[in-house]
Amino acid sequence: MVVAKVETQLASKYDSFASKNWRFAYSDVIKITKNFATVLGRGGFGTVYHGCIDNIEVAVKMLSPSSAQGYKEFHAEVELLMRVHHRNLTALVGYCIEGTNMGLIYEYMPKGTLEQHLSGNKNQYSLSWEERMQIALDAAQG
């Protein structure tokens, strides 16, 4: 099957320049997320779940089969974040490619999204224009 072939090519490509530790089996993802028990949110790529690896919290983004942008985005995200590391970029911890089960594992960001902070929904404290400017600069650096 064409899809299976592409997935195998992708998987071996990533394995060739990353430590084997980056790649997780789908059975690991099930354990990490406690069978996808807690949803953190949903994006264009699919659903994001809370998980734990050795007591370290992670966020697991699973590619939704109905996602049009998903497959391309998955490819770009793994490719980029395996090579690029910056304190203003959420770190990729690993990925899973097993048949149609494709997921990305990131470090967990406990303080909510930037959007929530910019809109003031997360807490009462509103960011000053100076702080917003600094965030814009930091994001651009990332």
Ligand SMILES: Nc1ncnc2c1ncn2[C@@H]1O[C@H](COP(=O)(O)OP(=O)(O)OP(=O)(O)O)[C@@H](O)[C@H]1O
């Ligand atoms: N690393 C993370 N730690 C904690 N929560 C996260 C993390 N990544 C994503 N989330 C949660 O999952 C939601 C969806 O994230 P995701 O990155 O898939 O979508 P997005 O960036 O909002 O949209 P899009 O993928 O369409 O650009 C976020 O709004 C956030 O609530």
